[in-house]
Amino acid sequence: MHHSVKYSSYKELLLNSTWMNHALLKQIIGRIAGQKKMEIKVAGYSAQQREIYQLSVGSGPISVMLWSQMHGDEPTGTRAFFDLFNFLQADDEHDELRQLILSKCTLHFVPMLNPDGAETRQRRNAQGIDINRDFLQQQSPEAQLLTRLHQEIQPDFGFNMHDQEALWSVTGTKKPASISLLAPPADDQASVSPNRLKAMQLVAGIHEILSSGIPGYVGKWSETFEPRAFGDNFQRLGTATILIEAGGYPGAADRQYVRELNFKILLYALEQIATAGYQHQNVVAYHQIPQNTKELFHLLIKNLLLPTQAGIIKADIGLNHSHNFDALPLQQQALYAIQDIGDLSTYNAYQIIDAQGYQLEHALNLCDLANFTITDGLNNTYRFQNGRIILTPKFE
Template sequence: MFTFVNQINIMDLEQLFIKNKERSISGRYLTLDAIEPVLNKLNTNNQLSIIGESVLGKSIYKYQIGQGKIKILLWSQMHGNESTTTKGLFDFLNLLHDGSDFADELLNTFTFCCIPMLNPDGAALYTRENANKVDLNRDSQNLSQPESVMLRQAFENFKPDFCYNLHDQRTIFGVGDTGKPATLSFLAPSYNEEREVNATRMKAINLIAAMNEQLQSYIPGQIGRFDDSFNINCIGDTFQYLGVPTVLFEAGHFQEDYQREKTRKYVFIALVSSFSILSENDIVSNKIDNYVRIPQNNIVFYDFIYKNVNINYDGIEKITNFAAQFREELVEGDICFNAYIVEIGDLSGYWGHYEYDAKGAHFEAEYGNAPIINEKADFYLGKNLRFVNGLIKN
């Protein structure tokens, strides 16, 4: 029988994703109503249970599958408006049900305990916080919220060997100063203020370094390393402090993929790659140098940058640049991406996911001849080139 490494080398992970993609869920707005049918479909052998209720009385589900010795705890949508890793997690759960030899080996090697939506109230409201306006990822010490208590109880009862803390990050993040978006970023959280590396954290570091090596074949140069400042109130820092190797996933922007349907594929590939690595015990060597060479996750992007724009400010004409950013706004059950002007000036060192060189064309809008912060990105450059919601309107 093939080992995991041999199998993953001969498998096309992109084709494996296409085969197992959960097509009933898509886009950015993912609620409990959307995932409950999927959970029920996957509940083939009583793997599904309810571990409690949210502030507003919504069910919080645990899905446990496998009989292997290596125990993996995964949770997603701790922040309600961060749904990409939830989609990737369901794609992976579909793989575990596809009847393949690879799935059987995964199930015989691992036991997976998944909380796919820790914050269903925040998911419905499309907010980072829960219904009490508390950031659950800053509540790991106070445990003031029912959702935080349930995650801690799951951790203590399951006694995982590894924790996967699954999140999204905004489009503003790039990979160092490369001008590439941070499609995926990782972190082995610190366990103390000094950000030292002990045996527990080293396991997470080695796993991330090995995942990065695999992922560079799929998204070269688009993987970042998240800031490791210590905050014991964050759940990843707490679990690392408690002696369980913890990996933070941050699903970010891929070019022109505002619905994060391409990014979910790379989340799936990252998950599959990580379990292949763990199954082969391929994280025993010290890969800290490889880890720290992953470029830092930096705030270097705007959704739109307009360059060399001629504006009239208090009767004085000058050439400048300005930037606009989408706000994700929940309107009648849909997420609307509405672009607003957020910065005016030099903007050197920043990139735009969309960039336009006005070549000295005049700025005109209903409110005047210069962009204004927090105004909608609806304007003209020159007499005939119209922009609506940040984009050229034909």
């Protein structure tokens, strides 16, 4: 990875804590519009007539199209785009790298394809349509726009930026899938066309650079062909397309860390495209990336004594945030609901309470918000009320 590129120098500070809605996007684009290099235009409009922008930069023969937030509640890729714009606009010791990228490539960004969904913090557009299942029917204006842009640009490379639930983990590591990658298949056989081969090689390289920084935190999405999705179809149409999903990372529920990873991935990938360095990657490395799986809870209470109709048993309790998606603001996501009860020893969690010697005071029900108390008989107590932890032992 570009160890010499200091991310904090380029991080777009306006996007640090605020939700990435359309008004904020417009504000930042308005500021960029006065700067050199970048060409900005309104490419089209959402169902509720919000502007969808296209930002283009570079003069090279290799065309690259990058789009984000087609799911309105998945803002991490959009944030990383603006960090990357700051890098591309700067004049500093990295001029050689940015000139390499901008002279070999022409980059076309579509940040926030679904501004109506971003406004209401939901996946779907204002018509209730999942844009990424609308390639075939083309019923949403956002799907029509993305398709038209793809036809106009005819990109050699495509980057499809998403967020995934924090509960996705990596097979074999039980770590969160902080980044998941895929060169989407273009048919049921997951055939390797020339452009898909390039995408697989790029993904193998991205996995390699991430593995030195966050080993075990990188997964691969399912290779099942989805005929209604954009990535699969752009791959079919000859664009070397890469899916990048930002996920959870321990202690970083605000997704600022995976945003930084997105920035580094994109910068690395663009350099590889500019130099054709990806061609040295072996696709075996792509196939060796472990699959995404779900072996995580937000909170796991282990070894608890549980009163049941057939006596006291030992069991674990797995709890997840009732809003199952942690890109939401913290106050909306912090309610715990009971997801599973029993032997959960094969699972990991963002937070673990070892409740050895603790007993549950009352019975509890699957799927309910957490409303229970556990004590160890020595005045140490955890109490959950309406999904929140309201009491923990004093020694903690």
